[in-house]
Amino acid sequence: MFKFIKNVSLPVLFCFSLLVSANETNVEVNMESILEVGRENQTLSASSQDKIDQTERQTDKIVNEYKVVNKQVEGLKLYNAQKRIQIQAQLDLMDKLDEQLVQVVVMQRQIPPLAQKMLETLETFINLDTPFRSEERKARVDLVRSSLAKPKVTASEQVRQVLEAYNIEAEYGRKIDTYEDKLADGTVVNILVIGRIGMFYQTKDERTSGRWDNETGTWEELPGSYRKPIRDGIRMAKKLAPTDMLLMPVVKGEA
Numbered sequence: 001m002f003k004f005i006k007n008v009s010l011p012v013l014f015c016f017s018l019l020v021s022a023n024e025t026n027v028e029v030n031m032e033s034i035l036e037v038g039r040e041n042q043t044l045s046a047s048s049q050d051k052i053d054q055t056e057r058q059t060d061k062i063v064n065e066y067k068v069v070n071k072q073v074e075g076l077k078l079y080n081a082q083k084r085i086q087i088q089a090q091l092d093l094m095d096k097l098d099e100q101l102v103q104v105v106v107m108q109r110q111i112p113p114l115a116q117k118m119l120e121t122l123e124t125f126i127n128l129d130t131p132f133r134s135e136e137r138k139a140r141v142d143l144v145r146s147s148l149a150k151p152k153v154t155a156s157e158q159v160r161q162v163l164e165a166y167n168i169e170a171e172y173g174r175k176i177d178t179y180e181d182k183l184a185d186g187t188v189v190n191i192l193v194i195g196r197i198g199m200f201y202q203t204k205d206e207r208t209s210g211r212w213d214n215e216t217g218t219w220e221e222l223p224g225s226y227r228k229p230i231r232d233g234i235r236m237a238k239k240l241a242p243t244d245m246l247l248m249p250v251v252k253g254e255a
Contacts, residue, residue: 111155112148115162119144122165130212132172132193133179140165172196178237183219192233198250202230211249222249 123141126134144161147153177193181201189201199212201219209230210219222230229248235241 108155111159115148115155115158118162119148119165122162122169126169130193130196130199130214132177132191132199137169140168176233176237176243178234190234192230192237194233194246194248198248200226200230200233200248202227202234206231 119141123138126137126141144165147161148158172193173196175195179191180188181191182188183201187203189203192200192202194200200209200222201212202209206227208221209224209227210221212218213220226247226249229246232241232244233246233248236243236246
């Protein structure tokens with residue numbers, strides 16, 4: 001009996017051994033498959049994480065770019081608002097300039113006749129005034145008149161020339177002037193002009209002196225007592241003596 005069991009057990013044990021061996025082989029194969037699947041899952045997981053990280057970086061980049069663009073858009077909105085205000089102000093200014101331009105055109109049309117009238121008034125004044133430096137003053141009026149007749153001379157230049165002639169005439173009334181001239185008989189004399197108070201002459205030898213009478217339009221000879229004051233006045237006008245008081249005969253104004 002024992003022998004039979006012994007004999008039977010050997011094949012069974014062998015079979016069992018083979019079975020166990022086969023199971024171990026299957027277990028090893030299954031474990032290797034599981035590990036391979038795990039490694040593949042890890043690889044896939046790592047790849048997925050890389051994609052997630054890359055997507056996140058791209059998302060952050062897009063968000064940052066959006067923020068930058070959004071700030072630029074806000075800045076452009078403010079800039080455009082300011083520009084609209086400036087443009088409107090410029091349009092309003094252009095409207096005002098257009099109105100002023102119309103007024104300027106009207107004034108330009110009125111300036112030439114006004115300048116001509118002013119010049120005629122000045123010429124009349126010179127003809128009625130004491131006749132000192134007559135040729136020079138009349139020549140100035142003629143020069144301005146010829147300038148007014150030139151089409152290329154602007155209205156502003158016409159007014160400037162007329163006002164300059166007025167200023168020169170006004171200056172005559174505020175200074176002492178002297179120059180050399182001839183009387184009607186050809187006598188060379190020194191003329192003394194004291195503003196518009198009076199005009200006097202004195203011969204070169206200082207022996208004869210006279211005063212211009214606007215009422216008669218002639219020279220009136222003065223007594224010798226006025227010889228020195230007229231001589232001193234001529235020296236003052238020539239800057240050869242300091243300005244001082246002069247005792248001179250003047251025409252009494254009408255009451």
